Amino acid sequence: MSLAPRSGEPALALKEIGCTFGAYRAVESTTLLVADGEFVSVVGPTGCGKSTLLNVAAGLLAPTTGAVEVFGSPLVGLNRMAGYLFQADALFPWRTALSNVMAGLQFLGIHDTEARRRAWEWLERVGLGGHGDKYPHQLSGGMRKRTALAQTLIMDPKILLMDEPFSALDIQTRQLMENELLELWSADRKSVVFITHDIEEAISLSDRVVVLSAGPATRPIGEFKVDLPRPRDVAEIRLTQRFLELHNDIWHAMRDEVLKAYANARALAEART
Amino acid sequence: MSGGTATSTTATAAARRSLLSRMTLYHLLLFFALLLAWHFLVQLTILPAFFFGEPIKVFAQIWRWFAGGTIYGHLGVTLLETLLAFFIGLVIGVAGGLWLGLSRNAAFLLDPYIKALNAMPRVILGPIFVVWFGLGILSKVMLGVTLVFCIVFFNVFQGVREVSPNILANARMLGASNRQLLRSVYLPSATSWVFSSLHTSVGMAFVGAVIGEYLGSVKGVGYLILQAESVFDINSVFAGIIVLTLFALVLDACVGAIEKRLMVWRPVAQ
Numbered sequence A: 001m002s003l004a005p006r007s008g009e010p011a012l013a014l015k016e017i018g019c020t021f022g023a024y025r026a027v028e029s030t031t032l033l034v035a036d037g038e039f040v041s042v043v044g045p046t047g048c049g050k051s052t053l054l055n056v057a058a059g060l061l062a063p064t065t066g067a068v069e070v071f072g073s074p075l076v077g078l079n080r081m082a083g084y085l086f087q088a089d090a091l092f093p094w095r096t097a098l099s100n101v102m103a104g105l106q107f108l109g110i111h112d113t114e115a116r117r118r119a120w121e122w123l124e125r126v127g128l129g130g131h132g133d134k135y136p137h138q139l140s141g142g143m144r145k146r147t148a149l150a151q152t153l154i155m156d157p158k159i160l161l162m163d164e165p166f167s168a169l170d171i172q173t174r175q176l177m178e179n180e181l182l183e184l185w186s187a188d189r190k191s192v193v194f195i196t197h198d199i200e201e202a203i204s205l206s207d208r209v210v211v212l213s214a215g216p217a218t219r220p221i222g223e224f225k226v227d228l229p230r231p232r233d234v235a236e237i238r239l240t241q242r243f244l245e246l247h248n249d250i251w252h253a254m255r256d257e258v259l260k261a262y263a264n265a266r267a268l269a270e271a272r273t
Numbered sequence B: 001m002s003g004g005t006a007t008s009t010t011a012t013a014a015a016r017r018s019l020l021s022r023m024t025l026y027h028l029l030l031f032f033a034l035l036l037a038w039h040f041l042v043q044l045t046i047l048p049a050f051f052f053g054e055p056i057k058v059f060a061q062i063w064r065w066f067a068g069g070t071i072y073g074h075l076g077v078t079l080l081e082t083l084l085a086f087f088i089g090l091v092i093g094v095a096g097g098l099w100l101g102l103s104r105n106a107a108f109l110l111d112p113y114i115k116a117l118n119a120m121p122r123v124i125l126g127p128i129f130v131v132w133f134g135l136g137i138l139s140k141v142m143l144g145v146t147l148v149f150c151i152v153f154f155n156v157f158q159g160v161r162e163v164s165p166n167i168l169a170n171a172r173m174l175g176a177s178n179r180q181l182l183r184s185v186y187l188p189s190a191t192s193w194v195f196s197s198l199h200t201s202v203g204m205a206f207v208g209a210v211i212g213e214y215l216g217s218v219k220g221v222g223y224l225i226l227q228a229e230s231v232f233d234i235n236s237v238f239a240g241i242i243v244l245t246l247f248a249l250v251l252d253a254c255v256g257a258i259e260k261r262l263m264v265w266r267p268v269a270q
Helices: A050-058 A097-108 A112-125 A141-153 A171-188 A199-205 A241-272 B010-043 B055-068 B070-102 B104-119 B122-133 B137-161 B165-173 B178-196 B198-215 B221-230 B234-262
Strands: A012-021 A024-034 A039-043 A065-070 A082-085 A159-163 A191-196 A208-212 A220-225
Touching (some): A024 A191, A050 A191, A199 A208, B070 B137, B070 B221, B104 B137
Antiparallel strands (some): A012 A024, A208 A220
16 A cells, blocks of 8 residues: 555546436436545445446446546546456356456466465455365355455455445345455555445445435435444444434435335336236 | 255265165166066067067177177277267367357357258268268268267357356456456356256267268178168167167266366256
8 A cells, every 4th residue: 555645536436427228317417426545335226226337437338428537537448446346146156266366366467376375365364264275156155255355355456346245145244244344445445336225334334425316317316424433343333323313314315215216116017017 | 965964964874875775776676677578578479589689699699799809899989989079079069159159240140050050950961971971980970070069069159148247247357358258257157058068969979970880881889780780680789779878878977977077166956
């Protein structure tokens, strides 16, 4: 980690992003700035285009309108400064945990012995020291997430994009993973965009929570600064007064949108029958 | 059956073993019962021996082939044809499947031909191959290659198209170039599909070899059967069929062993 003063440029700038799929407007004029070292959560009702926004930030999807800037320069093609943690399992099922973590380094052309040494270090760091030779199907859901985390973090991305990474885990494993994520993040303060539909998860992890409206034509409708002290324990911080206030505020902002999304989904289901 | 859990006690393992040995006993009993039925049906002239052969003479024939050593050369030729057909068909099938799976334009252009190739009874190419490639080993190999190619090709084609978009996106975000995507994502993914069809494709290579021999040849187990048939030696025809069946079973067991070694990453089917 360099000790040079942080530049004024945001690490990631989504400017007036619009995404249209055919006749469907998924995202409309959305602007999202993430400062260097900032942890931003994006919450919104299901199906509101949160993942679309993240794919735009990753460069996996070109926006219909608007521009993406990474540390001040316009994004062309894939975002090479970013690591992406997917919602679904994205590990290579034919590789062992160790080999999965090595993959990115191998793509860079780093020698296998060196890649293997560094992959071991990362497996140890995410608590999977003894599980390197297991295949993904032999690991539990939490262990697969840890492997995926190591696979992404070994590349030392400046920006971390996370798409509901812990949504498939049970609540205890989830809180463990959240704490571990915070610990890893505090070591070198990457910029994080964390997508979730869980307000509690958003507050306990982030510096800032952005609330999106229900689709179609999703856009930000609220922004909340989380002024809780760090380091945090995600389980304990949920019991503090300030957390409850924030939760209340964000839920108020989100409630109408959740109801709208629910009504949309129901109308769609009724139209089909 | 999931098996292998820590809770499985030695008692259940022993019970399973005894069940297994009992099943083997039943298998053998059924086999000998069928042989006996065959024997007596022919002996009592309920079935004409001219059409159905006699089990004792059939096994005597098999014994003569193996003891006299005449069968080994024929088996060797059939095995060589099968292996050549399998490996050539495999390589062309994987290459073609990858190419058409990755190139939408090529797949679109060749689509009617692929459909036709899939629909046609490909064994019918046998007579043409005999004309083109002669009575030697080449016509049999080519017939086998055609059969194997189709199975492997369609599996790889499907495999490439159904690579998880998540895994692809993940590999790209980790910095994989197009070449690396091919090597690290498409190829392993296609391989798993090839393996799921391995038993069928080896079987098809074998079918190609034997049918090819039967259509016209100078060596091989199919040739033995053809020879016996032309002099109405029905016992030798049955003997040939039994040898071929045993041979196919051994081949299938070998494939099973190789598959088990190479596919360790696959979850055991529930």
